[in-house]
Amino acid sequence: MKRLFSLIAILGMLVACAPAPDKAEQPSSADPLTGNWVGEWGPSPDRQTYVTLELKWDGTSLKGTVNPGRNDIELSKATYEPQSQTVTMELDAPGANRNTVHYVVSGKVSGNTMTGTFDRGGETGTFKIEKK
Secondary structure (H helix, E strand, O other): OOOHHHHHHHHHHHHHHOOOOHHOOOOOOOOOOOEEEEEEOOOOOOOOOEEEEEEEOOOOOOEEOOOOOOOOEEEEEEEEOOOOOEEEEEEEEOOOOOOOEEEEEEEEEOOOOOEEEEEOOOOEEEEEEEEE
C-alpha cells in the first residue's frame, strides 16, 4: 500500500513540475467566420430577401458561397480584417431582366451576428445574418 501512495505522490510531483505549454502550442479559438450564416438583406425593412451564406476563413483569405445548393453564387472577392472584425464581400448575381447585378456587402462581426450595408447595382440597403 505504501508503494501505491509513493507512486501516486511521484506522479503528482511530475505533473506539477511539468512546464506549461507555450501559447503558440495551444489551439486557437475557432475563427468567427467559418460556417453557415442565415438572415436577410434588402433595400428597406419591408423589402428584405432571405439569404444563406457559407463562409470559410483560412486565416489569410475568405471564400464563400451565397445560397449554397442548386442556385449557389460564389463570392468573387471577399476580405476579412480580424482586428476590426470587418468583412467585405462582392458577388455577381443574375438580375430580374437576366442581366448581371454586382453586389458589394460590407459589415461587422459581433459574436455570431454580422450586420452592415449592401449595394445591389446602385440600390443600397442593410443586412443582418447570424451564424448557425
